Every structure is written in C-alpha cells, then in structure tokens.
Amino acid sequence: MKINCIAVDDEPLALEMISKFIGQTSFLNLMGKFENAIDALAFIHKEPVDLVFLDIQMPDLSGMELARIMGANKKDSPCRIIFTTAYNQFAIEGYKVDALDYLLKPYNYEEFLKASTKALQFFENQKKSIKKVDEVPEYIFLKVEYQLVKVLLKDILYVEAYKDYVKVHLVDKPHPLLSLTSLKNMEELLPSNKFMRVHRSFIVALDHIHSITKNSIQIGKSTITVSENYKENFLKFLNRWMG
Numbered sequence: 001m002k003i004n005c006i007a008v009d010d011e012p013l014a015l016e017m018i019s020k021f022i023g024q025t026s027f028l029n030l031m032g033k034f035e036n037a038i039d040a041l042a043f044i045h046k047e048p049v050d051l052v053f054l055d056i057q058m059p060d061l062s063g064m065e066l067a068r069i070m071g072a073n074k075k076d077s078p079c080r081i082i083f084t085t086a087y088n089q090f091a092i093e094g095y096k097v098d099a100l101d102y103l104l105k106p107y108n109y110e111e112f113l114k115a116s117t118k119a120l121q122f123f124e125n126q127k128k129s130i131k132k133v134d135e136v137p138e139y140i141f142l143k144v145e146y147q148l149v150k151v152l153l154k155d156i157l158y159v160e161a162y163k164d165y166v167k168v169h170l171v172d173k174p175h176p177l178l179s180l181t182s183l184k185n186m187e188e189l190l191p192s193n194k195f196m197r198v199h200r201s202f203i204v205a206l207d208h209i210h211s212i213t214k215n216s217i218q219i220g221k222s223t224i225t226v227s228e229n230y231k232e233n234f235l236k237f238l239n240r241w242m243g
Contacts, residue, residue: 003116003123004048007033008040008063009055009084014105018053018084021112027120037061041069049079051100051119056085071098080122082115140189142168142179149177153194157208157219159186161201169222171208198234199227212238 005028009015015033022030031047034040038061040052052070056063067081080098086105100122101115141148151168160167160176161183167176168186187197197203202224204217211218214235216225226234 001027001120001124001127002029003027003050003119004029004031005051005053006031006040006043006049007053008035008037008058008066009053010035010058011055014055014084018112021109022053024109025113025116028116037063037066041066044070044079050123052079052081053103054081054083056083057087067099080119082119137191142177143181144177144179151177153190153205154207156190156195156205158205158222158224159183159190159195159203169220196230196233196237198230199225200229206237214238 005022007015007018007022007030009018012035015035019030019033022028028051031049032040032043034043037054037058040054041061043049044052052066054063054066063083063085067083070079070081080100082101082103083099084103084105084107100119103111103115137153139150139152142151143149151170155171155173157169157171160169162178164182165178165180166183166186167178169176183197183201183203187195187203190203194207195203195205198217204219204224208219209217210220214226216223218224
C-alpha cells in the first residue's frame with residue numbers, strides 16, 4: 001500500500017532532507033512540504049493525508065499544538081504523526097497525542113525507514129481491521145437431518161423458532177428447512193446488519209421486508225409481530241427505513 005504523507009519543518013535543510021528520505025521510500029507518497037504548521041493544517045483539511053512528519057519547535061503554531069488540533073478533529077483528519085525534533089524532552093508529550101513515532105535530530109535514513117515501516121504496519125493493520133468488520137459471509141451451513149446444508153443468506157426470508165428446532169423460510173421454497181439448533185444460535189450466526197430479531201420466536205431478513213407498521217412486518221405472505229422486548233431496536237430501524 002501507499003501512504004500519503006506531508007513533511008512540516010521550518011528549517012529548509014531539514015525539510016529537504018526528510019523530503020528526500022520520503023522520495024527514497026517506495027511505500028511513501030509525498031503530497032506536500034510546508035515550512036509552517038498553519039499551511040500544513042489547511043492542506044490536511046483539504047487532502048487525504050495519512051501521515052505527517054512533523055517538527056515540534058516552529059513559530060506561530062508549534063508541531064505539538066498542530067497535533068492537539070488534529071487529535072481534537074480526528075474524524076475530519078484521521079491522519080497520524082511521526083515527530084521530528086532536536087529536543088528529546090518532547091517525547092512524552094508526543095506519545096500523549098498518540099504519535100506513531102519520534103525521530104530525534106540528527107537522524108539517518110535507517111532510523112527514518114524504521115519509523116516509516118512502523119507507520120506502514122499500523123496502516124496495514126488498520127486496513128485489515130476495517131476489512132474484517134466490513135466482511136459479510138455469503139452463506140451458512142445448517143444441520144438438516146443427517147447432513148449439513150449450505151444456505152445462501154440472500155435466500156433467507158426469516159427464521160422461526162419451533163420447539164428444539166428452527167424453521168428457516170427461504171425464497172421460492174414452499175417448505176422451510178428444519179434445523180436442530182436454537183434461535184439464539186441463529187442470531188449469533190447471522191450478520192446483524194442483515195438480520196434482526198423482532199420476537200422471541202422470529203428473526204427477519206431486513207432486505208426482504210415488504211412493508212412495516214409499528215407493530216408488525218410483512219415478508220412475502222407472512223405477517224410477523226414485533227414484540228415489546230425487541231421494539232426499541234426495531235423502531236430505530238423503522239426510523240432509518242422511513243428516512
């Protein structure tokens with residue numbers, strides 16, 4: 001992956017050196033270099049910057065002050081910081097503002113690459129975490145009689161509790177699948193962004209809802225009552241659904 005970054009330092013020689021180091025590093029993409037934090041902040045608000053190589057001791061707005069502003073507006077500017085400074089007394093403050101690393105001047109390319117690689121690992125782990133959250137399975141396996149049956153999630157209309165079993169009602173199937181499991185297990189198995197429990201005996205597929213009232217759901221030819229215990233979550237969904 002490529003990390004979009006900028007360099008901020010009020011010393012021209014230091015700024016040129018870090019820009020050169022960024023250019024030597026294949027996974028870094030230099031989007032801009034700035035001699036003051038105010039211009040850098042304006043750029044961060046406009047462009048998709050992932051990482052800032054940031055000097056601390058600067059006039060007008062210090063690097064630490066910029067870091068605090070970025071931390072207060074993390075939703076708008078979710079980029080991270082590697083501090084570059086000649087003063088080691090700022091190290092503790094750097095970690096307080098959640099800096100990824102701290103380069104003490106004068107530093108060489110090996111030290112720069114080590115800090116940059118740490119940033120790369122951070123962003124790769126972050127990307128994996130996001131992907132994992134966003135991943136939705138396409139199917140599940142259910143025990144039906146003496147075999148495991150593959151069931152596509154998009155084909156499930158609703159799931160109904162039936163004694164020690166559940167009935168899984170499917171699109172274009174006249175008879176439901178009967179599986180030896182509990183509704184609680186099904187609730188844990190089915191992705192919550194696609195399915196909702198609305199009754200002690202029913203889980204419904206949100207994509208297959210045809211119509212809604214405050215107390216019931218129409219799916220195909222079936223009308224399913226929303227019980228009091230599940231009404232709060234259902235009403236939140238209803239408000240989103242009705243826009």
